[in-house]
Amino acid sequence: MARDNHEVLEVSRDPGLVRLERAFRWLATALHLDDPGVTDGRRIVTCRRCGKRNRVPAVATDVPRCGNCHEALPWIAGVGDEEFAEVAERVSMPVLVDLWATWCGLSWMVRPVVERLAAERAGEIKVVEVEVVRAPRMSQRFEVCGLPTLMVLRGGEVVARQYGALQTPALRSWLDDALRDQGDPQSSSTSTVTIASGPSPRPLQR
Numbered sequence: 001m002a003r004d005n006h007e008v009l010e011v012s013r014d015p016g017l018v019r020l021e022r023a024f025r026w027l028a029t030a031l032h033l034d035d036p037g038v039t040d041g042r043r044i045v046t047c048r049r050c051g052k053r054n055r056v057p058a059v060a061t062d063v064p065r066c067g068n069c070h071e072a073l074p075w076i077a078g079v080g081d082e083e084f085a086e087v088a089e090r091v092s093m094p095v096l097v098d099l100w101a102t103w104c105g106l107s108w109m110v111r112p113v114v115e116r117l118a119a120e121r122a123g124e125i126k127v128v129e130v131e132v133v134r135a136p137r138m139s140q141r142f143e144v145c146g147l148p149t150l151m152v153l154r155g156g157e158v159v160a161r162q163y164g165a166l167q168t169p170a171l172r173s174w175l176d177d178a179l180r181d182q183g184d185p186q187s188s189s190t191s192t193v194t195i196a197s198g199p200s201p202r203p204l205q206r
């Protein structure tokens with residue numbers, strides 16, 4: 001094993017390969033391959049029923065459906081301040097907003113849970129991922145004091161808010177409660193729960 005590693009290190013120092021690697025990295029960035037799910041502002045989503053890959057736009061008048069079998073597709077869009085109103089507020093269905101930051105470890109823990117819920121509730125909710133460094137106005141408007149913050153919006157109004165990380169069953173339960181309550185602002189639920197064994201939620205201001 002040690003010898004294999006040594007050989008790999010020798011190869012990686014080859015100037016030609018280093019140049020090749022740099023070229024690939026430049027190409028990947030130019031083509032946005034560093035975020036493999038997104039090209040041309042559309043997220044590539046594989047249909048869970050038939051396996052066809054579909055391009056799902058951030059904005060559409062109807063629920064995105066598979067071009068092959070018409071199954072509802074998970075609808076996930078990433079936005080900053082500029083796109084938030086169009087993508088998250090002018091939507092007829094409930095929107096689950098995930099405010100996150102690259103430097104926040106709990107954000108990375110919550111991300112796959114949120115995306116799983118987007119798949120489970122395809123056709124019922126839209127998920128909007130907001131990177132806070134791209135959305136200072138949104139962070140201020142929604143008085144985000146820590147990350148990750150999840151909110152359920154209905155027509156731009158917050159009907160539920162969740163701060164910190166939750167595991168899938170708890171987050172699913174919170175979401176279901178929020179979707180049930182969505183027509184009645186008086187029953188808005190606000191909670192702060194973290195995974196018992198995990199680290200505390202990160203404050204927004206470092």
Ligand SMILES: [Zn+2]
Nearest residue numbers: 047050066069
């Ligand atoms: Zn399909």
